[in-house]
Amino acid sequence: TPLAESMVAIDELFEHLKLANKSGWQSPIENPAIDPPHTALMLREQFHELGRLDEIKKQPEEFQRLLFASEKTAEELENALRAWDKKDAKPTERIGAAFKGVGQSCLNCHQVYRDKPKK
16 A cells, blocks of 8 residues: 555665664765765655555544654754754764654554554
8 A cells, every 4th residue: 555655665764764873874884875864854755745645634633643743853853964064073962862753753653553453
């Protein structure tokens, strides 16, 4: 389904961000094509486009709220990465907090809508 396809793309982008995080928010040696700010932008756009699907519009309001929150945290990460002066020795706390927020927003939604035992 389009929802599943989007979630696979989101997961792949988040994995790329995990690699960037391990590389100090630089392009990872094992995948130098990853540009952390651009990857965060693509993640934000994936969340946004997911929200436009008819399948999503039929979901409960809480699901849509969690999706919007994920988009906002991805935007915060993108903004933090773009604002970071790489001449500084280490990434800012804002980047770390935003990255953690993206992961937590996914977990929050998955706990309610994906990982919930079927009755």
